[in-house]
Amino acid sequence: MGFDPEKIEDFLANFEANKNKIRNFEGCRHLELLRDKDNTNRFFTYSHWNDEAALDKYRNSELFKGIWTETKVMFNEKPEAWSVESVESL
Template sequence: MTEVFAVLVTIDVRPETIDEFTAGLQANAVATRGEPGCLRFDVLRTRDDPNRFVLYELYSDEDAFFVGHRQAAHYPAWVQLCERCVPPGGRSNTYAVPAYPDGLTEHA
């Protein structure tokens, strides 16, 4: 089995750019979900801070994220959006692999 690769992204958005950011985030999510190797791309907004988002991204392997996703045609627009809407230090990525990868497909 190829090792499934997960990315958890926490993003704090400048309040004055929230409308631009949410529109761009939606476009990025739709495009990413269509990428080969993308198994899941969930967008969450925290309850206690409407300017904080958490992305849960699941890929078939690391290359699907680090190569396929980051070389996708839509990715430069995402980077530019974050440069405009996210303050320095306002985004963090956590990389992980499932502790029980076989369980990912049991309920899919």
């Protein structure tokens, strides 16, 4: 997610206010917020879910809708999202 530089503090405050709600949402096993070292207005959330159904339940929840409504107005580029699966872990 790329943010307008002047909106980064607002985004971080919103994440801080909601991170435990997201992490404690049924089916969420892990949540991280990552920041690009070179492009510091770009952030990534990295989460592990029990399954696709749990993630879909979150995406359709009032919690997500509220967070997304507040967050999307802060972007300075189109956000991207991926669902991935582990091929190998050492």
